[in-house]
Amino acid sequence: MRTLTVNTSNQCYSIHIGRGTYQMLPRLMKEVGVEKDRKLMVITDSSVAPLYGQSLQASLRAEGYQVGMTVFPAGEESKNLSVVERVIGDCLQFGLDRSSVVLALGGGVVGDLAGFVAATYMRGIPFIQLPTTLLAHDSSVGGKVGVNHALGKNYIGAFHQPLMVVFDVDVLRSLPARQVHSGLAEVAKHALIWDVSFVEWLEAHAEELLALSPERLTEAIFRGCEVKSAVVSQDEKELGIRSILNYGHTIGHALEAVSGYRVYTHGEAVAIGMAGASRLSVRLLGAPGELVDRTEQLLRRLRLPIRYAENWPLPALLEAMKKDKKARGGQYTFVLSRKLGQVEMVRGIEEAEIVQTLKEISTQ
Ligand SMILES: O=C(O)C(=O)C[C@@H](O)[C@H](O)[C@H](O)COP(=O)(O)O
Ligand SMILES: [Zn+2]
Numbered sequence: 001m002r003t004l005t006v007n008t009s010n011q012c013y014s015i016h017i018g019r020g021t022y023q024m025l026p027r028l029m030k031e032v033g034v035e036k037d038r039k040l041m042v043i044t045d046s047s048v049a050p051l052y053g054q055s056l057q058a059s060l061r062a063e064g065y066q067v068g069m070t071v072f073p074a075g076e077e078s079k080n081l082s083v084v085e086r087v088i089g090d091c092l093q094f095g096l097d098r099s100s101v102v103l104a105l106g107g108g109v110v111g112d113l114a115g116f117v118a119a120t121y122m123r124g125i126p127f128i129q130l131p132t133t134l135l136a137h138d139s140s141v142g143g144k145v146g147v148n149h150a151l152g153k154n155y156i157g158a159f160h161q162p163l164m165v166v167f168d169v170d171v172l173r174s175l176p177a178r179q180v181h182s183g184l185a186e187v188a189k190h191a192l193i194w195d196v197s198f199v200e201w202l203e204a205h206a207e208e209l210l211a212l213s214p215e216r217l218t219e220a221i222f223r224g225c226e227v228k229s230a231v232v233s234q235d236e237k238e239l240g241i242r243s244i245l246n247y248g249h250t251i252g253h254a255l256e257a258v259s260g261y262r263v264y265t266h267g268e269a270v271a272i273g274m275a276g277a278s279r280l281s282v283r284l285l286g287a288p289g290e291l292v293d294r295t296e297q298l299l300r301r302l303r304l305p306i307r308y309a310e311n312w313p314l315p316a317l318l319e320a321m322k323k324d325k326k327a328r329g330g331q332y333t334f335v336l337s338r339k340l341g342q343v344e345m346v347r348g349i350e351e352a353e354i355v356q357t358l359k360e361i362s363t364q
Helices: 021-031 048-062 083-094 108-123 169-174 177-194 196-210 212-233 241-246 251-256 266-283 290-303 312-320 351-360
Strands: 004-009 011-018 040-045 068-070 102-104 127-131 144-149 152-159 164-168 331-339 340-346
Touching: 004 212, 011 021, 011 177, 011 241, 021 048, 021 127, 021 241, 040 048, 040 083, 040 108, 040 251, 040 266, 048 068, 048 102, 068 083, 083 108, 083 144, 083 164, 102 108, 108 144, 108 152, 152 251, 152 266, 164 169, 164 251, 177 196, 177 212, 177 241, 177 266, 177 331, 196 290, 196 331, 212 241, 212 331, 241 331, 241 340, 251 312, 266 290, 266 351, 312 351
Parallel strands: 011 164, 040 068, 040 102, 102 127, 127 164
Antiparallel strands: 004 011, 144 152, 331 340
């Protein structure tokens, strides 16, 4: 098992990554002070519950914990306030109090929703992230929790750091290929924004990652979390540098929103967004053309799309980008790259530049 730490101004927590880590959960919980007198609530979805929910609940009960579980329908469509309200109802029914702990067992949607429940239940209780997808190596770290609003992604949320994150790499073996690819997009993002040697490592080991080699996956998650942890430890609430973790997300979130979250996985949308951002970077920041080639080749190698084929209405895409959380005063705001491994936030981008970029990354 490999462990690293996130150090925010008021909380320090560990990320444990390895094989069979769920078996170590009782010991790890003890280490963070979660003793048996504290009630636990597993929050998970309909895909994960039959695979790991019941067994997790049973193993913690066997250790003497009182454990409840609530399950909501799998999918981004569930990431909304009415599901939050229902889940909070289940927590109340089970008798969670302020000393209780939420266990978020699942992918990004579960982590974000369960984290939001933990952030708001009785004004905030602790939670532990148990990510079951590769994508969640990103979303489970850093404390961004929340749900979607009809007008856009993650518009309702909070910063609420977990007590710890426990990643069991064996669990990834049950993931459908498309979910693996989606997670690799966020891994690639961490490399592209921060670390050229990580880009080179991904280029060299793409096939082994796609074949779900546990050692390579552990390394990829560890290195991705290293980047995330370094950034979040400097800027927990996205007042500055943390915005670089949003590379590819201005276009990505817009694509997700206009398509009603039903066409692209988050990672696919972000991959197309990074292809777009690399092109804008060459035009606006004078980044070398190599940036586009390396970015697009890496994403292709990881079986990710770099173009969108559907004819989404341009005004809707532009409107969604104007409402991006990074934007101020309705100015288009993107994270762009000066060179491979180095990015920054750029405000006030001309609409014509974005329209041109969207043309280049659309196959219509
Ligand atoms: O942790 C961050 O900060 C990120 O931006 C990571 C993103 O990959 C993640 O998708 C995040 O949930 C997006 O946040 P948002 O504030 O753009 O909704
Ligand atoms: Zn993301």
